[in-house]
Amino acid sequence: MSRAQRGRVQRVYVPADSAARSVGADEVADELVAAAAAAGREIQLVRNGSRGMLWLEPLVEVETAAGRIAYGPVQAGDVAALVAAGMLDGAPTQGCHGRTDDIDWLASQHRVTFRRVGVTDPLDIADYRAHGGFAGLERALTMTPAAVVDAVTESGLRGRGGAGFPAGIKWKTVHDAGSDLKFVCANADEGDSGTFADRMLMEGDPFTLIEGMTIAAYAVGATEGYIYLRSEYPDAVRIMRQAIDVAYAHGCLGAGVLGSGLGFDLFVRVGAGAYICGEETSMLESLEGRRGLVRSKPPIPALAGLFGRPTVVNNVLTLGTVPMILAEGPASYQDLGVERSRGTQVFQLAGNVRRGGIVETGFGITLGELVEGYGGGSASGRPVRAVQVGGPLGAYLPVDRFDLPMDYEAFAAADAMVGHGGLVVFDETVDMARQARFAMEFCAVESCGKCTPCRIGSVRGVETIDKIIGGVDRERNLLVLDDLCTTMTKGSLCAMGGLTPMPVQSALQHFPEDFDRPPADTAGLPVPDKFAAETAARNAALMAGEVQR
Amino acid sequence: MSWSTHEVERSTVVREIAASLKGERGALMPILHRVVAEVGYLTHEDTTVIAEVLNLSEAEVHGVATFYKDFRREPAAERVVQICRGEACQAVGAEALVAHATSTLGVEVDTRSADGTVELEQIFCFGNCALGPAVSVDGRLHGRVGPDRLDVLVGARTGGARPAGAQR
Numbered sequence: 001m002s003r004a005q006r007g008r009v010q011r012v013y014v015p016a017d018s019a020a021r022s023v024g025a026d027e028v029a030d031e032l033v034a035a036a037a038a039a040g041r042e043i044q045l046v047r048n049g050s051r052g053m054l055w056l057e058p059l060v061e062v063e064t065a066a067g068r069i070a071y072g073p074v075q076a077g078d079v080a081a082l083v084a085a086g087m088l089d090g091a092p093t094q095g096c097h098g099r100t101d102d103i104d105w106l107a108s109q110h111r112v113t114f115r116r117v118g119v120t121d122p123l124d125i126a127d128y129r130a131h132g133g134f135a136g137l138e139r140a141l142t143m144t145p146a147a148v149v150d151a152v153t154e155s156g157l158r159g160r161g162g163a164g165f166p167a168g169i170k171w172k173t174v175h176d177a178g179s180d181l182k183f184v185c186a187n188a189d190e191g192d193s194g195t196f197a198d199r200m201l202m203e204g205d206p207f208t209l210i211e212g213m214t215i216a217a218y219a220v221g222a223t224e225g226y227i228y229l230r231s232e233y234p235d236a237v238r239i240m241r242q243a244i245d246v247a248y249a250h251g252c253l254g255a256g257v258l259g260s261g262l263g264f265d266l267f268v269r270v271g272a273g274a275y276i277c278g279e280e281t282s283m284l285e286s287l288e289g290r291r292g293l294v295r296s297k298p299p300i301p302a303l304a305g306l307f308g309r310p311t312v313v314n315n316v317l318t319l320g321t322v323p324m325i326l327a328e329g330p331a332s333y334q335d336l337g338v339e340r341s342r343g344t345q346v347f348q349l350a351g352n353v354r355r356g357g358i359v360e361t362g363f364g365i366t367l368g369e370l371v372e373g374y375g376g377g378s379a380s381g382r383p384v385r386a387v388q389v390g391g392p393l394g395a396y397l398p399v400d401r402f403d404l405p406m407d408y409e410a411f412a413a414a415d416a417m418v419g420h421g422g423l424v425v426f427d428e429t430v431d432m433a434r435q436a437r438f439a440m441e442f443c444a445v446e447s448c449g450k451c452t453p454c455r456i457g458s459v460r461g462v463e464t465i466d467k468i469i470g471g472v473d474r475e476r477n478l479l480v481l482d483d484l485c486t487t488m489t490k491g492s493l494c495a496m497g498g499l500t501p502m503p504v505q506s507a508l509q510h511f512p513e514d515f516d517r518p519p520a521d522t523a524g525l526p527v528p529d530k531f532a533a534e535t536a537a538r539n540a541a542l543m544a545g546e547v548q549r
Numbered sequence: 550m551s552w553s554t555h556e557v558e559r560s561t562v563v564r565e566i567a568a569s570l571k572g573e574r575g576a577l578m579p580i581l582h583r584v585v586a587e588v589g590y591l592t593h594e595d596t597t598v599i600a601e602v603l604n605l606s607e608a609e610v611h612g613v614a615t616f617y618k619d620f621r622r623e624p625a626a627e628r629v630v631q632i633c634r635g636e637a638c639q640a641v642g643a644e645a646l647v648a649h650a651t652s653t654l655g656v657e658v659d660t661r662s663a664d665g666t667v668e669l670e671q672i673f674c675f676g677n678c679a680l681g682p683a684v685s686v687d688g689r690l691h692g693r694v695g696p697d698r699l700d701v702l703v704g705a706r707t708g709g710a711r712p713a714g715a716q717r
Contacts, residue, residue: 019677022692054679193635196676224574231582231619232675234688269575270582272617275673289577290609291616307574349679351640356679379641388636392673424637424678438639442673 009042010088013061013068015118016047017203018235019196024076025058031079032060038080041088049204051118052358053105061100064090070100105374110336111360112344113321114197117204123242125250128207134252136323140215141260148219149175152322155330156342161187161278161315162390162419162495164341164408167322170312173302174220177310182222184213184312185287185305186319188229188236189271189278192391194350194422197358198316202229202236205320206243207252210266212319214257215326216312217264225264226306227316228283230271240268275446279494280313282448293450294494315420317346338364341407341418349375351388351424363418368402371425382427386511388435390419392442393499395506396426396435415506417499432511437465439503447496454497457488461504468515478508478515562588563595567602577603577613581620590621626661626668630654630703631685634671637678642695646682647671649696654703667703 014020014029029045036043051059051070059072060082069090071082078095085093097103111117120127128134140148153168174182186209190198202209213225229237244266247253255263269287271277277286281295284306305311321343325333333343341363347370349356354376371377371387378384386396395416397404404414411418426435440461447454461484467477485501492498508515566583570576580599584591591614600610614620632650634643651657654667661668677683680692686702694702 018675018690019680019692022677022683022690023680057680190676191674193633193674194637194678195674196678199676232672269578272578272582272619274617286578287575289575289613291612350637351678351681353679392636422678424640426640430640435636435639438636446673 009044010036011044011046011063012036012088013046013048013063014058015050015204016122016235017050017057017118017200018233019054019200020050020057020059021235023057023073027076028058028060028074028079031076032083035080035083036088039083039088041083043088046121048120049117049122050200050357051100051106052114052200052360053103053355054357055355056097060087062088062090066090067099067101070097070103071095072097105355109359109361110344112324112333112336113208113317113346114201114205114358114360115324116208117200117358120205122204122206122239123246125207125246125252128205132327133207133323134211134258136326137211137215137218137252137258140218140326141258141262145175145219145221148215148326151326151330152219153330155325155333156337156340157318157321157325157333158341158408159315160317160321160346160420161280162192162393162417164418167314167318170302170314171216171220173300174222174310174312177303179310181224181307182220182310182312183306184216184220184222184225184319185283185314186213186225186227186316187278187280187283187313188227188233188240188316189283190233190316190420191230191275191278192393192420192422194388194391194424195348195420196350197346197348197421199233199236200358201316201320202233203239206240207247208320208323209240209316210243210247210253212322213266214253214262214264215322216314216319218257218262220310220312222312223263223265225266226287227266227268228271228277228287229268230277231273237268237270244268274448275442276448276496279448279496281494283313284311291448293448294496296493317420336362338362338405338407340409345406345418345421347406347421347423349423349425352378352380352384352427353423353425354379363407364405366402367397367404367406367423368399370406370423371402375423375425378425378427380427380429382429384425385428385430386426386432386435386507388424388426388503389422390417391422392439393417393495393502394419394422395502396432396510397506398510401510415502415509417502432507432514433465433469433517436504436507436515437462437469439500439507440465443496443500451491451493451497453488453491454493454500457484457492457497458500460484461488461500465504469517471517474516481508559588559592560594560598563598564602567599571602577605577610578617581614581617585620589624592622627666628703629668629670629685629687630699631670631672633673633675633677633681633683635674635678637674638681638683641681643682646684646694646696646699650699653700 056072060074061068116131149171157167158164274292276282277292282292286292301311301313336343347359359374388396440458443458449455464481488497489501567580570580596610600607656662656669658671675683682694684691684694
C-alpha cells in the first residue's frame with residue numbers, strides 16, 4: 001500500500017436494500033468496518049440502494065479513480081481476505097467484476113426510473129441533487145399546471161401498476177375537476193409475487209417518489225399526498241418516512257415547496273396485510289380507515305377518490321418516472337419503447353432464475369431476451385418450462401412464446417398481460433395444475449368478499465380443479481371450470497376476481513398435460529398436492545354415494 | 550399487579566393512543582397499528598375504547614380490526630416464523646419448505662405450537678422474489694432459505710436450542 005492510499009478516506013458502498021440485507025449485507029458492512037480498521041484504513045461506508053443485480057448481492061463497491069469497482073456476492077467471512085488482497089484499492093481479487101458501470105448486464109440496460117437507485121446514498125438530499133434530483137420539479141414549477149399535465153400525456157407514460165392507463169389522461173381529469181381539496185396517492189401496496197421494483201425504488205431512491213408526487217400535486221392542484229405502503233416492507237416504510245422528514249427540512253415539502261407558492265404535505269400510511277388493498281379503490285377505503293372493500297366504478301377516483309375528492313392514484317414507478325420526464329422533456333421518454341407502449345419498463349426477474357433482479361429497458365424487448373438473456377435461464381440449471389408474467393393474476397407462458405415482445409397490446413393479443421413487468425420463472429419440475437389451483441386458492445384467501453364471482457367463484461375453482469386433478473369426471477369438470485372462469489372474468493368488480501382466471505386458463509391452454517394425470521401420480525407430492533388429492537378422493541366418494549355427507 | 554388494575558391501565562394507554570391520532574385523516578388504521586405496536590395485540594375492550602374516541606360504532610371498528618391480518622387478537626408467540634408462499638418462492642421450493650416447517654416445528658400453517666412458543670405464518674410476498682425462498686424470523690428477513698438454513702435460523706433464536714416440537 002502506498003503512502004498516498006494510507007491517508008485517503010476510501011468510500012465503500014454496501015447496499016441497505018432489504019433483499020441485500022436478507023442475504024447478509026449488514027454483516028458484510030460490519031466486517032468491512034472491522035477489517036478496514038484492522039488494516040489501518042479509513043473508510044466511508046455508504047449504505048446505498050441495490051444496483052438491481054440481485055444474484056450478486058451482497059454487492060460491495062469500492063470507489064476508485066477509475067470508477068466504482070464491484071465485488072459480489074461477498075459473504076461476511078470473505079471480507080478480511082478480500083481486504084488483505086487489496087479490495088479497498090480496487091484490486092482484481094476473486095469475485096471482482098471490474099467497473100460496475102461496465103458490467104454488461106447493467107450497461108446494456110436503459111435506466112430512467114431506476115437511474116439513481118444503487119448509485120446514490122438514498123437519504124442524502126445533496127447527493128440526490130448532484131445526480132439530477134429536483135430538476136424535474138424545478139422545471140415543472142416554471143410551467144403552468146396544464147402544461148405539466150400535457151408533458152406527461154405527450155411522454156406516453158402509462159400506469160406501471162399493471163393496468164397501463166395513460167397517466168396524463170388521469171391527471172387531466174383530476175386537473176379539470178373543480179374542488180377545493182384534491183389528493184395524490186401513491187399505490188405502494190406492491191403485493192404481487194415477482195415484483196419488488198416499487199420497494200427497491202423507495203428504499204434506494206425515495207426522493208424520486210417524493211418529487212414525482214409533488215409534481216403531480218402541482219399539476220392537478222392537490223395539497224395533500226399519501227403513500228399507501230404495505231406492512232411487509234418495513235425497511236421501505238422507515239426509509240420513506242426518513243426521506244419525507246429530510247425533504248421537509250430542506251423546503252422540498254410543506255408550505256412553499258422550493259420557494260414557490262406550492263404547498264404540499266406528504267404522509268406514509270401503512271397497510272395491514274391485505275393483498276386486495278393494492279386495488280386502487282380498496283386502497284382508498286383503507287386510507288379512509290375502513291375495511292378494504294372494492295368500490296364500484298363509476299365514479300372513478302379521479303373525480304371522487306379519497307374522501308370523495310378528486311384524487312390521482314398512481315403506482316410508485318409511474319410517479320417515480322415523472323421527474324425524469326419533466327427534467328428531460330417528454331420527447332426523450334416517448335422516443336423509447338414500441339407501438340403504444342412508450343418509454344421504459346422496469347422488468348423484474350424472479351423465481352427460479354439464475355440472474356434475478358431489475359432490468360429496466362425500453363418496451364419491445366422479448367420475453368426470451370429477458371428470461372434467457374438477462375436471466376440466464378433457471379437457477380436450478382434445469383430447462384425453463386413456464387414464466388408467469390404480470391403477477392399472480394398474469395398468464396403462464398411456455399417457452400415457445402418467448403418471442404413475444406414486452407408490449408401491452410401484444411401481450412393482450414396473446415391472452416396475457418405485461419402488468420407491472422414482474423416475471424416469475426419456473427423450471428421443468430413445475431406442476432401447472434398445482435399453479436392453477438394456487439391461483440384460485442390465493443383468490444379465495446385474499447378476496448375482499450364484496451362480489452360473488454370472486455368470493456365464491458374462487459372457492460368453487462379450487463374444488464373443481466381438485467376434481468380435475470383427482471380424475472373425477474374430468475371432461476365435465478373442465479367445462480364447469482371454463483364456465484366459472486367466464487363468470488369471474490365478466491362478473492367481478494375488480495381485477496382480483498376478474499383476472500384470477502388468466503393464470504388458470506393459460507395453464508390449461510399451454511400445459512393441458514398437467515391436468516390429465518393418473519390420480520396415483522399425486523402420492524409422492526408435497527403436502528398441498530396430497531391435500532388436493534385427498535379432497536378430490538373425498539369428493540369422488542361423495543359423488544359416488546360411498547360416504548354420507 | 551391485579552387483573553383489574555392491568556385492564557384499567559391498558560384502556561388508558563389505548564385511549565391515549567386513539568386521542569393522539571384522532572385528528573389524522575382516516576385515523577383508524579394508524580390507531581390500530583399503534584395499539585398493536587405498543588400493547589402487542591387488540592382486545593374487544595380496545596375496539597370499544599377506540600370506537601368511543603373516534604365516535605364510530607363498535608361494529609365499524611371491529612369490522613376493520615378483523616379485516617386486516619396484521620391486527621392480531623392475541624400476543625405474538627416468542628418466535629414468529631413467516632414463510633413466503635408467493636409464486637416466485639414456490640418456484641424455488643417454498644412449498645417443500647412449508648412442509649418441512651410444519652413437520653419440524655409441529656405447527657400447522659397460520660397456527661401456533663401447543664406450548665404457544667412458535668407461530669408459523671404464511672405470507673404472500675416480502676418483495677424478495679429473486680432471492681427466494683424468503684423467510685422472516687421475528688421480523689428479520691432472510692433470503693435463499695432452504696430447510697437446513699431454516700432449522701439454523703429458527704434454532705438460533707433460542708440460543709441454539711432445538712426447535713420446539715422438533716422430531717429429528
